[in-house]
Amino acid sequence: MPLLEVDSLTVEYWTRRGIIRAVDNVSFTLDKGEMLGLVGESGSGKSTLGHSLVHLLPTQGSIVGGHIRIGGKDVVGYSEEEMRSIRGEKIAFVFQDPMTSLNPVKKIGEHIIELIQTHKPNVSGEEALRFAEAALNDVGISTERINDYPHQFSGGMRQRIMIALAIALNPDIVIADEPTTALDVIVQAKIMDLLRDLCDAHGMALILITHDISVVLERCKKVIVMYAGNFVECADSVSLHNDPKHPYTQGLLRTVPNIELAEQRLEGITGSPPDLLDLPSGCRFWPRCPQAMEVCHMKGPPMVELENGRYVRCFLYGGLEQ
Amino acid sequence: MVLLGSGIVLSIVVMTLIAPWISPYNPSALNVGPIRSPPSPQFPLGTNHLGQDMLSRVLCGGSIMLQVSVLSVFLCLAIGVPIGLVSSYVGGAVDKIFSLITDSIYAFPGLVLAITIAAMLGRGAVNMAISIAVVYIPSYFRIVRSHVLTIKELQYTVAARAIGAKWYTILFRYILPNVVPSILSVATVNFADATLTAAGLTFVGLGVTKDIPDWGWDLTDGRVLLPSGAWWVITFPGIMIILLALGFTLIGEGLSELLNPRLEQ
Amino acid sequence: MGLRSYIATRVLLTIPMIMLLLTFVFLIIRVLPGDPVLLHFEKAASPETMALMRQRLGLDKPLLDQYFAYLAGLLHGDLGKSMQDFSPIAQQIFSAFPATLELAIYSMIIAVGLGVFLGVRSSKSYNSVQDHSIRVFGIVMYAIPIFFLGMIFQLIFGVVLHWFPTGGRIYPGMEPSGLTIGGVHISTGLYTIDSLLEGNIIKFLQALRYLFLPSLTLGLVLCGVFIRLTRTNMLETLHLDFVTAAKARGLKERTVLYGYAFRNAFLPVLTMMGLQFAALLGGAILTETTFSWPGLGRYLVDRINFRDYTAIQGDVVFFGLLVALISLVVDILYAYFDPRIRL
Numbered sequence: 049m050p051l052l053e054v055d056s057l058t059v060e061y062w063t064r065r066g067i068i069r070a071v072d073n074v075s076f077t078l079d080k081g082e083m084l085g086l087v088g089e090s091g092s093g094k095s096t097l098g099h100s101l102v103h104l105l106p107t108q109g110s111i112v113g114g115h116i117r118i119g120g121k122d123v124v125g126y127s128e129e130e131m132r133s134i135r136g137e138k139i140a141f142v143f144q145d146p147m148t149s150l151n152p153v154k155k156i157g158e159h160i161i162e163l164i165q166t167h168k169p170n171v172s173g174e175e176a177l178r179f180a181e182a183a184l185n186d187v188g189i190s191t192e193r194i195n196d197y198p199h200q201f202s203g204g205m206r207q208r209i210m211i212a213l214a215i216a217l218n219p220d221i222v223i224a225d226e227p228t229t230a231l232d233v234i235v236q237a238k239i240m241d242l243l244r245d246l247c248d249a250h251g252m253a254l255i256l257i258t259h260d261i262s263v264v265l266e267r268c269k270k271v272i273v274m275y276a277g278n279f280v281e282c283a284d285s286v287s288l289h290n291d292p293k294h295p296y297t298q299g300l301l302r303t304v305p306n307i308e309l310a311e312q313r314l315e316g317i318t319g320s321p322p323d324l325l326d327l328p329s330g331c332r333f334w335p336r337c338p339q340a341m342e343v344c345h346m347k348g349p350p351m352v353e354l355e356n357g358r359y360v361r362c363f364l365y366g367g368l369e370q
Numbered sequence: 371m372v373l374l375g376s377g378i379v380l381s382i383v384v385m386t387l388i389a390p391w392i393s394p395y396n397p398s399a400l401n402v403g404p405i406r407s408p409p410s411p412q413f414p415l416g417t418n419h420l421g422q423d424m425l426s427r428v429l430c431g432g433s434i435m436l437q438v439s440v441l442s443v444f445l446c447l448a449i450g451v452p453i454g455l456v457s458s459y460v461g462g463a464v465d466k467i468f469s470l471i472t473d474s475i476y477a478f479p480g481l482v483l484a485i486t487i488a489a490m491l492g493r494g495a496v497n498m499a500i501s502i503a504v505v506y507i508p509s510y511f512r513i514v515r516s517h518v519l520t521i522k523e524l525q526y527t528v529a530a531r532a533i534g535a536k537w538y539t540i541l542f543r544y545i546l547p548n549v550v551p552s553i554l555s556v557a558t559v560n561f562a563d564a565t566l567t568a569a570g571l572t573f574v575g576l577g578v579t580k581d582i583p584d585w586g587w588d589l590t591d592g593r594v595l596l597p598s599g600a601w602w603v604i605t606f607p608g609i610m611i612i613l614l615a616l617g618f619t620l621i622g623e624g625l626s627e628l629l630n631p632r633l634e635q
Numbered sequence: 636m637g638l639r640s641y642i643a644t645r646v647l648l649t650i651p652m653i654m655l656l657l658t659f660v661f662l663i664i665r666v667l668p669g670d671p672v673l674l675h676f677e678k679a680a681s682p683e684t685m686a687l688m689r690q691r692l693g694l695d696k697p698l699l700d701q702y703f704a705y706l707a708g709l710l711h712g713d714l715g716k717s718m719q720d721f722s723p724i725a726q727q728i729f730s731a732f733p734a735t736l737e738l739a740i741y742s743m744i745i746a747v748g749l750g751v752f753l754g755v756r757s758s759k760s761y762n763s764v765q766d767h768s769i770r771v772f773g774i775v776m777y778a779i780p781i782f783f784l785g786m787i788f789q790l791i792f793g794v795v796l797h798w799f800p801t802g803g804r805i806y807p808g809m810e811p812s813g814l815t816i817g818g819v820h821i822s823t824g825l826y827t828i829d830s831l832l833e834g835n836i837i838k839f840l841q842a843l844r845y846l847f848l849p850s851l852t853l854g855l856v857l858c859g860v861f862i863r864l865t866r867t868n869m870l871e872t873l874h875l876d877f878v879t880a881a882k883a884r885g886l887k888e889r890t891v892l893y894g895y896a897f898r899n900a901f902l903p904v905l906t907m908m909g910l911q912f913a914a915l916l917g918g919a920i921l922t923e924t925t926f927s928w929p930g931l932g933r934y935l936v937d938r939i940n941f942r943d944y945t946a947i948q949g950d951v952v953f954f955g956l957l958v959a960l961i962s963l964v965v966d967i968l969y970a971y972f973d974p975r976i977r978l
Contacts (some may be wrong), residue, residue, distance in 0.1 A: 104883055128888075136885030143883070148876035151895050153973060162894075163884050197974045213884060474655040477962060481917030482935070482954050489939045489947060490663055562778065569780045570921055574936045589783060596790055596801075604790075608783040610732075615778035623774065 049120055051220055051253055052078035052101075057114035058315035059093070059100045065280040068324045070096040072277040073114070078221065083247060083254045085264025085285070087300065088274035090280045091321045095144075097274070098225045098257045102132045102141050118221070136168045140214035142243075146206035146231070148197035156209050157194035159338040160184070160216055168216055208242065215246050222247060228263075240267060247269060262304045265289050273297050276322050276332040279351065282359040293360045295337045331363070339364060372598065375620025382432055382614050396426065398581055404602050416602035419595055426605050429434040433576050434495055435614065439564035441499035442506065443557055450502070450507035451553060454514030455527030459522065468511070476508035484567055489577040495578055496573050499634040502564045509556050517549040551625075562615045569611050584610050641970050648961050652725075656955045661705055664948045665698065692716055692945055714949035719941055725951035728931065733824025734804055738853065738922065740825075741846055741913050744856025746915075747908060748859025755897075757862065758869035770866070773859035775906030781918050785852040785925035792848060799848050802927035806845075811838045850928040853918050859909055864907050868900035875899075902973050909965025913958045 060069035071126040078084055082242065086093040099105050101116060103126065115122045122281070123131065135141070143149045150159060160180035164171055181191040187208040190240065198206060207227060214222055224243060228236035244267045247254040256264055264271050265285050273281040275290075281294040292298045299317035308311055319336035322328055328335050332343040343363055351359050352366040361367075400420050409416045415424035457468040475483070486499040491497035521544065530544060571577050572586030580587065585607035592603035642787045688694070692715070694701065709713065714725040750773075757769040793801035804826065811829035812822060822829050827846065830838035872878065873896050920932030927933070928962040931950060 102883060104879060131886070132882075134885070141880075141883040143876060145876060150882040151877045151881065151899070153898055154894070162886065162890070166884075166886050166890065199974070210880070228647050348884055366849050378730065379714065470651060470655060474652050474659065476957060477652065477913065478656065478955055479913040479915075479917040481914075481920055481960055482951060485920065485939070486660070486937065486951050488664060501786070557737075566778075566780050570782070571781075573782050573921060574924060575940060589780070589786070593786060596786060597794060597796055599790075601790055604783065604786055608780065611780055612775075612778050615780075616775060619774055619778055 050077040051080045051082075051119065053115070054101075055115040057100065057115065058112050059096050059105065059109060059114060060112050061096075061106075061108075062108045063325075066325050069277055070109070070324065071100065074274075074277075075114075076172065076279070078253050078255065080220070081251045081253055084245065084273060085261075085265055085267040085268035085271040086255060086257045087259065087261050087271060089321050091276070091324065092274045093277040094257045094259075094274050095225055098223050098255065099139070101223060101255075102139055103128070104141065113189060113231060129326055133167075136163060136219065137217045138219055139221040139223065140217075140219040142207075142210050142214045142227050144224065144226040144229055146203050149210055150206060152198055154199055155195050156189075156201075157181075157186075159209070163213055163216055175315065177370065179216070183216045184209075186215070186246065187212040203231050204239060207231060207235075207239055211239070211243060211246065214303040215250060215252065218250055219252060221253045221255065223257070225257045226259070227256075228256070236263075238285055241243050253300055258356075261300045273300070276324065276327065278332060278361060279359070280333065280361045282335070284357070287356070287358060290295065293354070293358070293365060294362050295364075296333050296337050299336075374623075375617045375622075375624055376616030378613055379621065382610070383436060385429060386436060388434040389426075398422065398583055406595065406598070406603075408600070409602055410581045416600075418506060418591065419600075420591075424588075424602060424606060427583045427588055428585070428610055429477070430583045431588060431607055432610060432614065433625060434582060434584045435565050435568050435586070435611070436497050438502065438568045439561045439618075441496065442502040442564045443502035443560050445499060446506050446510050446560060446566075447553070447557070449503070450510030451514055451549075453507075454511040455549075456514040456517060457511075458518040458605060459545070461538050465515075469545050471563045472508035472511045476512065478505075480505045480563075480611065481570055484571060485576065488571050493576060493579060498568055500562075501571070504559050505567075506563070509560070510553065513552045513556055514549055517552060518545055520585050520621070521545050521548055555622060557607065558618050559623060562618035562622065565615045565618065636958065638967075638970060642967050645963060645966055645970075649959055651736045651958050653956065656959065657706065657709065658702075660948055660951050660955065661702060664944055665701070672727060683829060688718065691721055692718065695803035709952070714952060715945045717938075717946045718943040719946070721888060724946050727934065727946070728950060728953050731929060731934045735916070735919055735923070735932060736769075736926060737825040737827065738849055738919055738928060738930055739912070741827075742849035742853035742857065742922075743908065743912070744920075745850055746911070747861055747904070749854065750858035751904060753858070754862045754865025755869055757866045758873065761870065764778050769862060772830045773862040775859075776855055777859040779856060781852060781921045782858050784856060785849070785922055786853055788848050799844055801848070801861065804845050804929055805838070807841055809838055809841055811835060811842065811963070847920050849928055852925075853915065853922045856918060860911060861904065864904055865900065868903055869896060872896045872900040898972075902969060905969055905972065906965060909962050912961045912965075916954055916958065 054077070055075050056073050057075070058072055058073050062068055072093075074097065076084075078356060086094045086097065086203065090184075097107065099110055100109070101263075103123070105111075110191070111124055114124065116124050117290075123134070126134075136314070150156070154162070159175070159182050160183055161176045164176045164179055177314065178183050184191050189205060189208055189212070198209075201209065207230075211227075214224075226245065228239050231239060240263055243254065243256070246252070252270075256268055258264060261271075261273075261288075262322055262324060266290070268285055271283060272279055273287050273294065275296050281288070281292070281297045283293075287330040288297065289301070297319070299315075301316070305351045307313060318337055321337070322332060328345075330346045331340075331344040331348050334340040335346065340355075340362060347363075349361050349363045350367045351361045353359050354365060400422060404417060405421045406419055407413065407417050412459050413423050413425065415428060417423055418427075453468065457465045484505050485499035487504055488497055491500060568577065569586040569589065572584060577586050577588075578584060588607035589604050589611075592600070592607075595603050705715075712725055713723070714728060716722065717724055717727065752774075753769045757766045758808050760766050789801040792799045811826050811833050821832060823832075826842035827839060830836075830842055878891060881895050886895075916932070919930060920935060923932035924926065924928045924936050932952070935947065935950045938950065
């Protein structure tokens with residue numbers, strides 16, 4: 049049985065201009081220890097998907113359909129208290145902006161100790177402290193700084209602390225939502241590696257949400273590409289890199305600079321993501337697709353399964369019969 | 371909200387202006403009716419212990435408060451804003467000195483300061499206005515200063531200096547327009563506070579002389595009538611003061627909401 | 636920097652401000668139109684009487700000498716002598732001070748307690764009828780002249796309903812005297828505490844009874860500020876990232892609400908309490924006059940009516956020093972609670 053099973057999940061936002069369907073009928077599975085990359089532009093719905101898994105959508109958002117099964121149990125219907133008990137312990141979340149994610153008036157050691165004592169009340173203060181020190185060590189922060197306040201750390205270090213908090217209780221799943229977007233490039237690589245190494249070492253599954261496809265190709269075994277609320281391609285990273293099927297994926301890969309090419313022109317994808325309140329008819333990508341066909345204007349393609357577990361949502365590969 | 375507030379204030383202003391013509395009796399005339407009589411058809415708001423008609427007094431009583439508020443705000447604008455602008459723009463020792471002075475005044479309990487100054491200056495509307503102005507000038511100074519300090523370093527100001535613009539041009543054409551909204555905010559609060567402080571000053575005996583009808587006086591005088599249960603003498607003037615202060619406050623709230631739209635979650 | 640160096644810096648900064656304040660008050664009393672002695676007598680008094688007064692109060696010396704004498708006196712706790720009977724002002728002030736302090740404490744408790752409570756409720760039920768009514772309540776309260784509210788309360792609760800006394804601090808003869816242990820007399824001057832020290836419940840209840848209306852009046856007028864402040868801060872803080880992040884870790888709702896949201900939203904409330912203290916003293920003047928409460932405020936008004944300018948000076952100086960002290964304490968407390976400030 050897979051660790052996480054998302055089945056036909058749909059998430060909507062209420063806005064003054066109308067209802068936005070940020071996540072439209074998506075399904076995927078995650079196995080124990082598996083590393084999954086979720087890639088998409090801004091507005092693709094990837095962040096919303098991540099937040100919905102832990103029920104931390106903003107007030108205007110809600111899950112309107114589908115199932116999220118963690119260890120077989122559907123958490124969509126869980127109350128706030130039930131969610132609270134699995135957050136941190138079974139499923140953890142690393143946020144995008146480390147500068148604002150820590151409580152300014154608590155020492156970082158207190159953050160960790162508080163977490164431990166909330167979920168494991170029988171742990172003594174001393175044990176919790178040792179635990180906290182070990183956690184900081186794991187992420188490369190000197191234990192001498194355990195009594196320092198968040199504002200005394202740089203962005204990269206704060207993100208390490210956030211990661212320490214996420215893995216402290218050895219959750220089964222870690223969701224990282226653009227964990228390095230707010231950091232500079234050199235720190236990015238370090239943080240990404242840290243995440244991957246820790247998940248590897250503790251056997252935790254990781255869902256890495258990002259707009260940067262190069263980041264996931266290096267580190268994730270499976271990659272899902274998301275566009276305007278839909279999954280458009282799903283494959284293992286090697287196949288995706290060598291043989292991208294969906295035109296959008298191909299476009300994304302072309303935007304990654306390749307250091308080995310002597311001359312390379314960076315190409316963007318023409319156009320911009322659609323307004324979710326005013327989606328194009330048919331396939332959502334057709335206005336920007338260099339290979340769009342007649343049928344793409346009229347019908348939205350279904351997800352088609354290709355050989356060796358790959359999935360694509362594109363009429364180029366099938367789906368016309370339905 | 372701005373409309374409601376302005377409506378209230380305007381009606382009071384109008385009422386005060388036309389009061390001499392519409393009051394049934396001379397507000398200061400003594401014994402036009404029986405002493406301490408409750409509201410009746412002849413005297414809809416009753417009479418006080420001097421036999422004066424309360425309705426007339428209520429209609430005419432706002433003039434001092436309005437005058438004092440307007441005068442004090444005017445003084446603040448005329449003194450506080452220019453000093454704030456120049457001091458923070460020039461910077462250096464001058465700015466530090468002015469900041470220190472205004473901070474000291476600002477830290478002081480407003481009413482205490484106003485009372486002290488009024489006590490030394492003596493009675494009268496102008497003196498009341500001066501005392502209130504002195505208490506309020508630091509607020510204007512500070513807000514002007516904080517804006518100037520920010521804008522001074524912004525690109526377009528530095529660019530202006532680079533092309534040789536004169537300091538007063540920069541001050542008035544670049545900085546002042548940005549500061550105006552905040553000044554307006556402070557001014558409305560100032561109006562409201564001035565009204566309440568004026569009432570307070572009168573209450574402790576530092577207001578205008580007795581012969582001028584004033585809501586503050588009615589409250590002070592009416593105090594002695596309380597044990598006998600003569601509620602009408604203080605209630606109506608009191609309500610008027612509340613309305614006036616409320617009117618100004620609403621304008622201020624409305625303005626600040628317009629100027630700084632709050633995050634709608 | 637650590638807490639200690641912050642405290643030291645802050646104290647040092649306060650000194651010039653206090654100096655300025657003292658000088659300011661000194662100048663106001665002497666330099667503003669009118670010679671204080673002349674103003675005191677108003678109608679013609681014989682030149683001999685005036686000269687005598689000047690001499691006894693040291694007002695005949697050159698301005699600079701007076702200034703130094705004034706400062707020197709302050710260091711000794713000498714606030715000058717009253718024009719009325721040449722008695723030491725400091726003594727009068729110190730006997731009136733506890734009354735004002737007691738009033739201030741209870742008023743602040745009501746203002747902050749009610750204000751924060753309503754502010755939190757308002758923020759939790761954002762944009763509801765409850766939210767709007769609470770906000771309106773706060774605005775209207777601020778617009779009411781303190782003494783008017785006081786008088787209305789006196790009228791309703793005192794004259795009509797006879798539930799509470801309309802003036803004074805306690806029934807004459809019932810003043811609590813505190814505790815005496817082995818020859819050492821402990822009394823705070825605060826009737827509520829002293830009566831408890833004495834173990835006399837009746838006096839305690841009476842003290843509360845007399846305190847109720849004045850502190851309610853002052854507290855209500857000031858609570859508006861706290862309602863608005865708490866509400867705004869809670870609204871902002873509840874949506875901040877670290878609150879969501881805390882929830883994501885599965886922390887309990889109470890922990891999140893109080894340890895994360897409120898603790899961060901509370902800091903400005905603390906500062907506001909300090910700022911409002913100044914307003915409190917001002918408001919106390921009016922409240923004390925209305926309720927004949929024998930505190931510093933009423934003392935000031937009394938002295939004004941008496942044209943006792945040296946006493947006015949003394950009282951105002953005391954007010955100023957008090958406010959400066961409280962601001963200092965509040966700033967230090969703030970630094971204790973918010974480590975970011977210490978840098």
